[in-house]
Amino acid sequence: xxxxxxxxxxxxxxxxxxxxxxxxxxxxxxxxxxxxxxxxxxxxxxxxxxxxxxxxxxxxxxxxxxxxxxxxxxxxxxxxxxxxxxxxxxxxxxxxxxxxxxxxxxxxxxxxxxxxxxxxxxxxxxxxxxxxxxxxxxxxxxxxxxxxxxxxxxxxxxxxxxxxxxxxxxxxxxxxxxxxxxxxxxxxxxxxxxxxxxxxxxxxxxxxxxxxxxxxxxxxxxxxxxxxxxxxxxxxxxxxxxxxxxxxxxxxx
Amino acid sequence: xxxxxxxxxxxxxxxxxxxxxxxxxxxxxxxxxxxxxxxxxxxxxxxxxxxxxxxxxxxxxxxxxxxxxxxxxxxxxxxxxxxxxxxxxxxxxxxxxxxxxxxxxxxxxxxxxxxxxxxxxxxxxxxxxxxxxxxxxxxxxxxxxxxxxxxxxxxxxxxxxxxxxxxxxxxxxxxxxxxxxxxxxxxxxxxxxxxxxxxxxxxxxxxxxxxxxxxxxxxxxxxxxxxxxxxxxxxxxxxxxxxxxxxxxxxxxxxxxxxxxxxxxxxxxxxxxxxxxxxxxxxxxxxxxxxxxxxxxxxxxxxxxxxxxxxxxxxxxxxxxxxxxxxxxxxxxxxxxxxxxxxxxxxxxxxxxxxxxxxxxxxxxxxxxxxxxxxxxxxxxxxxxxxxxxxxxxxxxxxxxxxxxxxxxxxxxxxxxxxxxxxxxxxxxxxxxxxxxxxxxxxxxxxxxxxxxxxxxxxxxxxxxxxxxxxxxxxxxxxxxxxxxxxxxxxxxxxxxxxxxxxxxxxxxxxxxxxxxxxxxxxxxxxxxxxxxxxxxxxxxxxxxxxxxxxxxxxxxxxxxxxxxxxxxxxxxxxxxxxxxxxxxxxxxxxxxxxxxxxxxxxxxxxxxxxxxxxxxxxxxxxxxxxx
Numbered sequence: 094x095x096x097x098x099x100x101x102x103x104x105x106x107x108x109x110x111x112x113x114x115x116x117x118x119x120x121x122x123x124x125x126x127x128x129x130x131x132x133x134x135x136x137x138x139x140x141x142x143x144x145x146x147x148x149x150x151x152x153x154x155x156x157x158x159x160x161x162x163x164x165x166x167x168x169x170x171x172x173x174x175x176x177x178x179x180x181x182x183x184x185x186x187x188x189x190x191x192x193x194x195x196x197x198x199x200x201x202x203x204x205x206x207x208x209x210x211x212x213x214x215x216x217x218x219x220x221x222x223x224x225x226x227x228x229x230x231x232x233x234x235x236x237x238x239x240x241x242x243x244x245x246x247x248x249x250x251x252x253x254x255x256x257x258x259x260x261x262x263x264x265x266x267x268x269x270x271x272x273x274x275x276x277x278x279x280x281x282x283x284x285x286x287x288x289x290x291x292x293x294x295x296x297x298x299x300x301x302x303x304x305x306x307x308x309x310x311x312x313x314x315x316x317x318x319x320x321x322x323x324x325x326x327x328x329x330x331x332x333x334x335x336x337x338x339x340x341x342x343x344x345x346x
Numbered sequence: 347x348x349x350x351x352x353x354x355x356x357x358x359x360x361x362x363x364x365x366x367x368x369x370x371x372x373x374x375x376x377x378x379x380x381x382x383x384x385x386x387x388x389x390x391x392x393x394x395x396x397x398x399x400x401x402x403x404x405x406x407x408x409x410x411x412x413x414x415x416x417x418x419x420x421x422x423x424x425x426x427x428x429x430x431x432x433x434x435x436x437x438x439x440x441x442x443x444x445x446x447x448x449x450x451x452x453x454x455x456x457x458x459x460x461x462x463x464x465x466x467x468x469x470x471x472x473x474x475x476x477x478x479x480x481x482x483x484x485x486x487x488x489x490x491x492x493x494x495x496x497x498x499x500x501x502x503x504x505x506x507x508x509x510x511x512x513x514x515x516x517x518x519x520x521x522x523x524x525x526x527x528x529x530x531x532x533x534x535x536x537x538x539x540x541x542x543x544x545x546x547x548x549x550x551x552x553x554x555x556x557x558x559x560x561x562x563x564x565x566x567x568x569x570x571x572x573x574x575x576x577x578x579x580x581x582x583x584x585x586x587x588x589x590x591x592x593x594x595x596x597x598x599x600x601x602x603x604x605x606x607x608x609x610x611x612x613x614x615x616x617x618x619x620x621x622x623x624x625x626x627x628x629x630x631x632x633x634x635x636x637x638x639x640x641x642x643x644x645x646x647x648x649x650x651x652x653x654x655x656x657x658x659x660x661x662x663x664x665x666x667x668x669x670x671x672x673x674x675x676x677x678x679x680x681x682x683x684x685x686x687x688x689x690x691x692x693x694x695x696x697x698x699x700x701x702x703x704x705x706x707x708x709x710x711x712x713x714x715x716x717x718x719x720x721x722x723x724x725x726x727x728x729x730x731x732x733x734x735x736x737x738x739x740x741x742x743x744x745x746x747x748x749x750x751x752x753x754x755x756x757x758x759x760x761x762x763x764x765x766x767x768x769x770x771x772x773x774x775x776x777x778x779x780x781x782x783x784x785x786x787x788x789x790x791x792x793x794x795x796x797x798x799x800x801x802x803x804x805x806x807x808x809x810x811x812x813x814x815x816x817x818x819x820x821x822x823x824x825x826x827x828x829x830x831x832x833x834x835x836x837x838x839x840x841x842x843x844x845x846x847x848x849x850x851x852x853x854x855x856x857x858x859x860x861x862x863x864x865x866x867x868x869x870x871x872x873x874x875x876x877x878x879x880x881x882x883x884x885x886x887x888x889x890x891x892x893x894x895x896x897x898x899x900x901x902x903x904x905x906x907x908x909x910x911x912x913x914x915x916x917x918x919x920x921x922x923x924x925x926x927x928x929x930x931x932x933x934x935x936x937x938x939x940x941x942x943x944x945x946x947x948x949x950x951x952x953x954x955x956x957x958x959x960x961x962x963x964x965x966x967x968x969x970x971x972x973x974x
Contacts, residue, residue, distance in 0.1 A: 120605070121603060121604075122602070122603020122719070123603070123605040124605055124718070133879075134828040134829075138826065138828070138870060138871040138872065139871050139872025139873070139879055141876035141878065142878070143388070144569075145387055145569040145570065145571060146391075146393070146395065146396050147606075147609070148606070148609045148610075148714060149714065149717070150482070150710065151391045151395050151396070151569070152391070153387060153388065153391050167717055169718075190540055190875075190876055191875055194540075197388070201389065205496060205509060208500070209493060209496060209497035209500055210493065210497070212449075212451070216450075218447055218449065219442070219446040221449050221461075222462065223454075223461050224457065224461055225456065225457040228454045228455075228456070231454055232479065235479070235489065236482065236485070237489075239390055239391075272452075275452065275454070278452070
């Protein structure tokens with residue numbers, strides 16, 4: 094049942110590193126994380142890799158497999174050719190700590206910059222009533238497991254360290270969209286601040302984030318584009334512009 | 347090392363960043379205290395994220411007959427009346443408030459037609475009771491708590507100029523010792539996983555919320571973090587572990603392919619109508635309904651099927667029996683040669699529900715099987731078998747404030763605490779347990795801190811803790827921690843598993859002691875920087891103490907109850923129902939003693955039909971009718 098698999102693993106730290114070739118047994122049905130664990134147990138006791146649930150639910154084992162951002166626990170070895178060498182490297186958009194582990198603190202800093210949910214002040218616990226269809230819009234974004242693959246693949250920051258300061262990234266655009274579409278959230282102007290403070294405008298809709306999302310969240314179509322459209326509507330649409338003037342006049346009258 | 351030692355001072359140190367730890371931290375912060383949260387992994391990755399089915403709370407949204415008394419009865423029944431009644435009572439009374447509170451922090455549960463929180467059926471619960479979000483309820487819970495912490499930090503940034511002035515999250519940090527001075531908690535010591543550097547926390551109160559012990563076993567639904575750290579830390583600090591023989595083997599783990607063996611298949615699959623069949627195609631659960639449950643579970647397929655549409659006039663399908671019953675039934679079928687090719691049984695949801703509904707109600711199960719096993723559960727059956735899922739045993743605590751008995755300043759909540767679930771936990775009672783007792787531990791710690799001042803850590807205590815961390819690198823020629831861990835898992839799997847006997851447990855005790863002796867000489871390769879072998883050396887130490895406590899408690903309990911089945915003592919014994927096992931550690935080995943279970947007070951005793959209680963209690967207990 095077992096066959097030999099050729100793996101090429103990046104080993105090193107923030108100062109230096111290189112790809113190391115290893116050959117390891119692989120059994121039917123095993124995923125890349127399984128063989129990394131086997132390498133760890135048998136050949137490289139100090140090989141650093143993050144993982145937790147091994148079931149695609151926690152988003153810890155994010156890495157690049159043959160150059161593509163993926164979860165190692167959800168990548169079947171059998172999806173590669175038997176003779177193919179599988180290359181595993183750390184996420185490119187974040188600084189390496191050691192081997193396959195990167196410093197993802199960028200994401201936690203961005204999380205801190207998104208204003209929290211605000212519950213209606215007069216709505217007591219247990220009194221909330223919401224339609225299922227209304228909660229489903231935000232629920233799609235709450236499926237996010239924070240693997241940060243979308244952040245890693247996004248070309249706005251992938252090779253542009255300088256953009257990180259003003260760009261929250263796809264993970265946090267769906268967080269803003271989630272709150273914006275939350276039936277109860279009372280904080281206004283989330284779309285506007287997404288544009289003005291969190292860098293929504295820097296996204297040019299290449300949909301790379303949607304492609305790598307292991308939860309199949311339609312990041313671009315359901316979160317980014319609708320927010321961009323409405324921001325644009327309010328800013329540039331002549332009918333809306335006129336409407337806002339008329340409404341203001343009505344207010345005066 | 348200690349000259350450059352990183353030091354922190356907090357009022358409350360919370361070890362563990364799952365549901366219980368985060369809820370405790372929120373409570374302590376809201377009481378005005380400075381709180382440090384320790385995560386063994388990244389913030390938001392804790393094992394709570396894996397909980398699928400839901401959180402049990404008698405809100406009565408799906409069936410207005412539900413209330414705390416019904417939930418209390420179900421919980422006690424599920425635990426075979428070994429639960430600490432007060433914990434089960436507090437849990438049943440407070441769960442609805444804890445769920446509604448999450449909604450005020452932004453959680454979005456699935457809804458009923460009236461727009462209330464939807465509640466689903468689950469094993470052992472009389473009414474639909476589990477608040478849920480598809481089958482990713484744990485993710486919703488942890489994200490809501492995580493975002494609540496961030497919200498409090500944002501407020502602190504506005505009010506005090508620094509987001510981390512009152513709550514700071516320390517990610518990827520392992521605690522190796524709880525420190526005491528003058529007989530009281532003084533803090534904790536550990537190391538950053540990333541750099542390997544030592545760190546000292548001085549805090550008069552420590553809340554342990556480290557979760558479970560699954561990694562002690564070979565087949566488990568737990569992640570690498572479930573290594574019994576808090577159980578071992580508490581034991582070593584002088585606290586006791588209660589009823590460690592009780593482990594829940596969840597009946598439905600994946601059995602194939604081997605790489606996913608043990609990963610959980612949520613009970614919701616059965617709650618939504620999934621049926622269990624053996625290789626002969628028999629729906630076998632009808633054969634395994636125990637006498638104590640005969641009046642609540644259907645004994646024929648027709649009635650079981652009718653229950654899904656008419657719950658008031660039909661008994662429940664036996665697939666929804668408590669987890670221990672279902673796990674034993676599957677084990678028996680496989681042992682009798684009626685298992686699947688890979689040693690499980692079939693679980694099929696495709697015959698009863700449309701593909702569209704399956705994908706909507708069980709989305710992550712659909713993905714899990716499709717992507718990891720190549721099985722489309724809307725068309726074919728799943729192969730499932732028991733997997734080590736949850737430890738009912740844990741730190742012996744005071745129910746009302748979660749204080750660890752015997753160690754002033756130490757608190758424990760969630761899976762690491764014992765008593766709440768008795769000998770078997772009902773599905774859905776874990777997420778509500780985290781919230782109810784996480785909050786109570788935070789309150790308990792806050793009250794303790796307000797009446798107890800600082801308790802500085804002495805240099806000699808620091809030196810001892812520091813030397814322990816350095817030790818694995820100073821040794822040479824010892825064994826590899828990975829190999830010892832595998833050996834331990836074989837011992838627990840083969841000798842302390844679902845079905846136990848005295849001779850095997852005796853053998854396990856000897857073997858565990860041998861592995862522990864050898865583990866004292868474990869050596870690790872490489873340096874301190876993000877070194878998994880080094881990390882495992884400490885986890886291994888914890889798992890060995892847990893395994894020893896479990897095996898020694900299990901050999902003493904000469905009956906079968908909940909998550910403890912003895913082949914040589916197959917029946918439940920009402921004398922044993924009055925006994926808790928208390929494990930303590932003297933620095934050399936674990937000793938287990940008997941302690942009397944608190945007597946059910948009369949007002950709770952009277953909630954039950956006496957004919958039901960007779961099945962569990964002795965005639966003397968029945969004649970007393972509970973304590974006054």
